[in-house]
Amino acid sequence: MATATAQPTNRSASSDVERQMLRQMLLIRHFEEKAAEAYALGKIGGFCHLYIGQEAVAVGSLAALRDDDYVISSYREHGQALVRGVSPGAVMAELFGKATGCSKGKGGSMHLFDAGKRFMGGHGIVGGHIPLAAGLGFAIRYRGGDQVCICYFGEAAVNIGAFHEALNMASVYKLPVIFCCENNRYGMGTAFERVAAVTDVVEHACSYDMAAELVDGMDALAVYDATRRAVERARKRGHPTLLEVRTYRYMGHSMSDPLHGVYRTKEEVEEQRKRDPIAQLAMKLKDEGVLDQTGLDAMDAEIRKEVEDAVRFADESPDPDPAELTTHVLAD
Amino acid sequence: MATLTYRDALNQALREEMQRDPDVFLIGEEVGVYQGAYKVSRGLLEEFGPTRVVDTPIAELGFAGIGVGAAMAGLRPVVEFMTWNFAVLALDQIVNSAAKILYESGGQIPIPIVFRGPNGAALQLAAQHSQAWESWVAHIPGLKVVAPATPADAKGLLKSAIRDNNPVIVLEGEMLYNVKGEVPEGEHVVPIGRADVKRPGRDVTIVCHSKTVTLALKAAEQLAEHEGVSAEVLDLRSLRPLDEAAILESVSRTNRAVVVEEGWPHAGIGAQVVDVIQREAFDQLDAPVLRVTQADVPMPYNKQLERLAKPSAERVVAAARRVLYLD
Numbered sequence: 228m229a230t231a232t233a234q235p236t237n238r239s240a241s242s243d244v245e246r247q248m249l250r251q252m253l254l255i256r257h258f259e260e261k262a263a264e265a266y267a268l269g270k271i272g273g274f275c276h277l278y279i280g281q282e283a284v285a286v287g288s289l290a291a292l293r294d295d296d297y298v299i300s301s302y303r304e305h306g307q308a309l310v311r312g313v314s315p316g317a318v319m320a321e322l323f324g325k326a327t328g329c330s331k332g333k334g335g336s337m338h339l340f341d342a343g344k345r346f347m348g349g350h351g352i353v354g355g356h357i358p359l360a361a362g363l364g365f366a367i368r369y370r371g372g373d374q375v376c377i378c379y380f381g382e383a384a385v386n387i388g389a390f391h392e393a394l395n396m397a398s399v400y401k402l403p404v405i406f407c408c409e410n411n412r413y414g415m416g417t418a419f420e421r422v423a424a425v426t427d428v429v430e431h432a433c434s435y436d437m438a439a440e441l442v443d444g445m446d447a448l449a450v451y452d453a454t455r456r457a458v459e460r461a462r463k464r465g466h467p468t469l470l471e472v473r474t475y476r477y478m479g480h481s482m483s484d485p486l487h488g489v490y491r492t493k494e495e496v497e498e499q500r501k502r503d504p505i506a507q508l509a510m511k512l513k514d515e516g517v518l519d520q521t522g523l524d525a526m527d528a529e530i531r532k533e534v535e536d537a538v539r540f541a542d543e544s545p546d547p548d549p550a551e552l553t554t555h556v557l558a559d
Numbered sequence: 560m561a562t563l564t565y566r567d568a569l570n571q572a573l574r575e576e577m578q579r580d581p582d583v584f585l586i587g588e589e590v591g592v593y594q595g596a597y598k599v600s601r602g603l604l605e606e607f608g609p610t611r612v613v614d615t616p617i618a619e620l621g622f623a624g625i626g627v628g629a630a631m632a633g634l635r636p637v638v639e640f641m642t643w644n645f646a647v648l649a650l651d652q653i654v655n656s657a658a659k660i661l662y663e664s665g666g667q668i669p670i671p672i673v674f675r676g677p678n679g680a681a682l683q684l685a686a687q688h689s690q691a692w693e694s695w696v697a698h699i700p701g702l703k704v705v706a707p708a709t710p711a712d713a714k715g716l717l718k719s720a721i722r723d724n725n726p727v728i729v730l731e732g733e734m735l736y737n738v739k740g741e742v743p744e745g746e747h748v749v750p751i752g753r754a755d756v757k758r759p760g761r762d763v764t765i766v767c768h769s770k771t772v773t774l775a776l777k778a779a780e781q782l783a784e785h786e787g788v789s790a791e792v793l794d795l796r797s798l799r800p801l802d803e804a805a806i807l808e809s810v811s812r813t814n815r816a817v818v819v820e821e822g823w824p825h826a827g828i829g830a831q832v833v834d835v836i837q838r839e840a841f842d843q844l845d846a847p848v849l850r851v852t853q854a855d856v857p858m859p860y861n862k863q864l865e866r867l868a869k870p871s872a873e874r875v876v877a878a879a880r881r882v883l884y885l886d
Contacts, residue, residue: 233713254692256654286710297632299628328665329665330663330665330667331665331666332665333662333663333664333665334663334664334665334865338663338664339658340663340665340667341665341667342664342667342668345670346633348660348663348664348668350655351655352651352654352655353593355624355651355652355655355656356656357624358621358622358623358624358627358628358652359624359627359628359631359652359656360626361621361624361628362624362625362626362627362630362631362632362778363628363629363631364628365625365628365629366628366629366631366632366633366634368630369584369610369629369634379719382560387623388620388621389620389624389651392621392622392623392624393618393619393621393625395618396615396616396621396622396625397617398620450854469860484691496840541728552665555661555664555666556661557661557664557669557699557701557703557725558660558661558666558669558671558722558724558725
């Protein structure tokens with residue numbers, strides 16, 4: 228039975244977890260700011276899709292997972308890779324195309340991988356990785372494990388066939404997959420309501436007899452709680468869940484795009500920034516006395532240094548050896 | 560040695576590999592309860608159960624992606640397409656996921672998967688159901704592609720494909736499923752990347768694969784009988800990697816070649832074979848290399864037109880006569 232309604236809030240994150248979430252969101256924010264700078268300097272090439280504004284989604288959801296669970300994402304995946312524990316240096320080096328990158332400089336921004344952390348990639352074709360998530364879930368079920376797989380994609384992927392085929396099969400086969408739709412309202416420069424007949428993504432769960440939940444993606448704790456419920460459903464009963472997490476990207480679709488462009492107004496972006504996920508959680512922790520301004524400043528300074536170290540590491544790392552051109556085309 | 564149909568040889572390969580390795584499973588449309596659209600999977604559901612013989616909805620992109628995802632986690636899926644004509648819907652998963660994930664992950668995640676099913680025209684199935692997809696898939700680095708012509712090669716190549724740590728495309732001949740031949744029992748593995756001389760000869764090399772091997776053998780018989788010509792029939796068996804050494808060895812002895820395929824002429828497999836020959840054996844050639852292909856048209860339904868569109872033994876004989884300057 229589909230349950231396409233928000234669950235009553237029953238917050239369960241401890242203050243340690245909350246503090247950790249704040250730290251991770253700040254890491255993503257500062258990392259992405261530095262990535263934007265490096266892109267402007269020509270140190271990062273190609274397409275580079277930043278996660279600024281959406282930090283609460285990766286941070287809140289991944290806090291609910293275990294280390295042996297699988298994570299798979301689209302091309303806007305820097306944040307998830309960082310939260311999953313791929314080091315900022317290895318991620319930045321990958322953006323720089325360096326040999327020390329988490330994909331050895333062969334994948335770039337859109338194809339971050341760390342098999343050891345079960346981070347199964349960044350994938351560049353909209354929606355193409357959603358069936359892969361079902362396959363990872365299939366493998367878990369095949370082996371009788373109690374792991375889960377979480378799959379991130381944008382709302383624009385909901386219009387592509389791969390989404391529907393994967394959700395149908397995940398439900399038919401009872402696969403332990405959490406389909407986490409990060410609804411940031413725009414597929415590149417096209418507002419979702421201009422191209423989607425059904426604009427509440429959660430409603431699609433009804434077609435596949437799947438549990439679903441609508442979540443405030445600017446609230447890391449709400450994302451955490453919803454993901455915990457989905458993880459429990461997957462781990463204990465092998466049932467998939469569709470989460471629609473309403474979020475917002477402050478930047479353009481990629482670094483090639485203007486900040487707000489002509490498809491949305493500057494005022495809209497400014498309005499959204501008032502619900503900034505980092506500011507909200509910082510405020511809450513201060514209100515609760517978990518963290519004071521001095522503590523927050525220290526955390527911020529520490530993260531800025533960590534990111535600067537990552538940039539330096541990427542900058543100083545070597546390019547892949549020319550012989551790497553032809554390695555890894557085929558496995559032995 | 561037992562005599563088996565091509566269909567049963569494939570079935571034997573699947574059964575033996577599933578017995579050998581619990582990570583091998585079969586997924587596709589009608590593979591289980593229906594026993595396979597072409598009965599290649601007959602009896603497997605009963606032996607291995609629904610976890611390992613998985614019926615799917617008609618959703619090629621989706622179940623191909625499930626296969627690739629399962630391979631990312633270390634399983635060894637065999638994905639059956641009811642025909643390769645439908646696999647075109649899954650090309651994103653084959654080309655963008657299966658073939659690329661190892662490379663773009665810097666070597667971290669191999670994709671040990673088999674995509675298999677019937678390929679090439681059957682009889683009067685018209686344009687959308689009568690296509691040879693070799694050159695589409697053989698174009699892609701990161702894939703291996705095999706196209707067996709005999710029951711023995713079908714068994715041996717499918718077993719190699721399942722054991723390979725890479726995505727392997729197995730193009731089965733839709734018109735070959737009933738063909739009978741001797742098949743070694745048990746451990747019979749044909750290495751991927753090795754061509755096979757199906758008939759030795761001295762005067763001209765006929766390069767072929769899959770169903771066109773039958774045409775080439777028939778043509779060689781006619782050439783021997785009517786022209787006193789000794790034609791060598793070289794079955795490529797693997798299209799990626801291509802056994803360039805075997806092609807060059809044969810052509811450097813016969814000095815003439817005809818390349819036959821079921822696909823269209825433009826950018827076809829034959830064009831690749833011709834490239835190898837002109838590049839590496841130019842000085843050994845006594846005549847330009849000719850190709851026999853399907854006509855450069857969508858497959859017509861009408862029986863007479865269909866016959867005209869397909870490569871035939873007669874057209875292979877005619878091409879061989881031309882490279883031998885017998886006309």
